[in-house]
Amino acid sequence: MPTAISWERATVTSSDRVSARCEELLDTRPETLREAARDFGGLVHAPPLGVLRPRSAAEIKDALAYAGPRGIPVAARSGGHSLYGQGQADGGIVLDLGELSAVGPVTGDRVEVRAGALWRDVLAATLPHGLAPPVLTDYLGAGVGGVLSAGGLGGASHRHGLVADSVLELEVVTGAGEHLVCSPDRHGALFHAVPAGLGQVAVIVRATLRLAPAPALVRRYCLYYPDLDGYLSDQHLLATDRRFAYLEGQARPLEDTAGGWHYMVEAVAAHQGPTPPDDTALLADLSFDSAEITDLGYAEFADRVAEDEEILRASGEWLHPHPWLNLLLPEDTAASVVTDVLADPAFTDLRENGLVLLYPLLTRTLRAPLFRRPHGEVVLLLALLRTAAPGAADPMVAANRTAFEYARAKGAVAYPVNALPMSPADWREHYGSQWGTLAEAKSVHDPHGVLGRGHGLWL
Ligand SMILES: Cc1cc2nc3c(=O)[nH]c(=O)nc-3n(C[C@H](O)[C@H](O)[C@H](O)COP(=O)(O)OP(=O)(O)OC[C@H]3O[C@@H](n4cnc5c(N)ncnc54)[C@H](O)[C@@H]3O)c2cc1C
Known part of the structure; x- marks a missing residue:
């Protein structure tokens, strides 16, 4: 009936279009769900509703705009080496960042890396310039996003701290669906809640890392x-x-x-x-x-x-x-x-x-x-x-x-x-004096509490 069609057209909002696109892109094949419910730990198996493979920050933003108001859990997955389901999204959406894995350019003493890259790819891109991240973990098959979220410890940590301490700038999409670039001087509170922040407030899309001279x-x-x-x-x-x-x-x-x-x-x-x-x-x-x-x-x-x-x-x-x-x-x-x-x-x-x-x-x-x-x-x-x-x-x-x-x-x-x-x-005790800071960042940047539920920080 013409009137009904025009009524439907008039009410199709941009948010409906985002929902339709997310639902269309969601990979719900049984083998995909099985794979997303596996990690290196091999101990927790929580199948998601589906897996999205974003090709841009805009697509991550769409996914969070879709999932947030619906209270659908979202987990970012970079290298997939979680030990206990931390990168899984029980009944939710796994953002598989494999398509966002470009590394470069290397400019001066820094490199731009997409969060889905592996550290092996980062090193391969920087070594021809005689440079390397100041700290690497023991295993270069882990993902950039996952290691920055954990912190990252390695043999050079006694000199240079965490892998995450070499981050100069981050491009993120917050749980509230905001696409932001942050650094110590720009959205500083958000920036400080991301490295070693267990993916609780934002999905890392890209990081600018400081490099150091690499030995031969x-x-x-x-x-x-x-x-x-x-x-x-x-x-x-x-x-x-x-x-x-x-x-x-x-x-x-x-x-x-x-x-x-x-x-x-x-x-x-x-x-x-x-x-x-x-x-x-x-x-x-x-x-x-x-x-x-x-x-x-x-x-x-x-x-x-x-x-x-x-x-x-x-x-x-x-x-x-x-x-x-x-x-x-x-x-x-x-x-x-x-x-x-x-x-x-x-x-x-x-x-x-x-x-x-x-x-x-x-x-x-x-x-x-x-x-x-x-x-x-x-x-x-x-x-x-x-x-x-x-x-x-x-x-x-x-x-x-x-x-x-x-x-x-x-x-x-x-x-x-x-x-x-x-x-x-346990988590409240773990964070001690930093618990308030993390809780504040969570309420501002992930108000629906959809990100990083696999860690079990919140009730
Ligand atoms: C063989 C081996 C050796 C290791 N050696 C070391 C070591 O020497 N030092 C050390 O510190 N660690 C080490 N680890 C641990 C490893 O660094 C962590 O498990 C790391 O979190 C894995 O990252 P991933 O991206 O591969 O895993 P994922 O499972 O993809 O991610 C891990 C966590 O980070 C979150 N996350 C992933 N991507 C993003 C993103 N883009 N934005 C926000 N959150 C994100 C996930 O949701 C999940 O909670 C080792 C692991 C293995 C398997």
């Missing part, structure tokens, strides 16, 4: 310590005098029947060749037992986990559950927490099929206000990285929770890339 070569020193006290004492010295470009370390199981551990500093000196680092000057005052020294190209060193990934993919273990626990320990209780957790029968499998990272960070270098850390000049990352047989992970997640509570009572803080159930009360 690195010399890697693996220094072995029989006892934890000697190890921690040298790690303190190395973190504070910053003689190495890169500093990490591990607890490693001894091949004895008594269940003992020894410890390994992994330190790297960068150089351009032909003059190699002075080993004697670097090592003379340290108390290690034995050392292995190797020379590597910088690019090979930076992407060293790629080889492990290939092996684990071939064996199928890459797709097994990963009940990982990352904690930041204050220096004064670190030795007792490490000793007790490593002796806990619930973590025995770490000896056979796991990796224990234990390395120092200098707190004054960690600048993003939402990145929480224990008190003290030096804190230690304790990363308990386990792989479970399919179906066997639940007790390991429960053990993570017990270890977290034990460590928290001794001043530890979670580094929130974890397979760790956390209640809103």
